Amino acid sequence: GESVGLHLPTLSVQEGDNSIINCAYSNSASDYFIWYKQESGKGPQFIIDIRSNMDKRQGQRVTVLLNKTVKHLSLQIAATQPGDSAVYFCAEGYSGGGADGLTFGKGTHLIIQP
């Protein structure tokens, strides 16, 4: 089946700077996308989601952008803090059914440098 992939496995950002984590997806039928944050030794934690009828959604310090034309998803984190250091996963889903649950990418490790 089709799967989600990430452009960069590791991203290092200075504290206070903005970070952008990118994700490419290949299933054009996917209509739901989520970003998860996973800290060491913990389960993934929901950050923000977006449906395919939107191209942008904002949360607290985070923004998700969806470009359906090129099948690209990004997570922007503003004014990064040490607590933002984690692995970030994007995931896609298709609400019309299918064999799988959410399909996850391999993750990007975000490192916040002081």
Add this chain to the structure above:
Amino acid sequence: GAGVSQSPSNKVTEKGKDVELRCDPISGHTALYWYRQRLGQGLEFLIYFQGNSAPDKSGLPSDRFSAERTGESVSTLTIQRTQQEDSAVYLCASSPTGRLAGFYEQYFGPGTRLTVT
């Protein structure tokens, strides 16, 4: 409120032994998912329960893996005759409705780290 809980948090077992992992979903969540996460990898879907419907077992890697769920409560994932390649973190997640009603965010437990020696 209480989140998704899993037990044990860590399990070390000898190759060939059976193991049982437990997941307590958030009360009222009808959908429950099991995932496997190998070291440094993403999440691999294993099985999906939705209410009293037949589970979607399409992600189970072999017939050594099975899972049960009683109604909309606790679920157990059983691995028989464990192999070293089964070593991973097994994550459970629950959500209010599940994918057939449109996705909603999945709430994850802390996982069970399984090590097969």
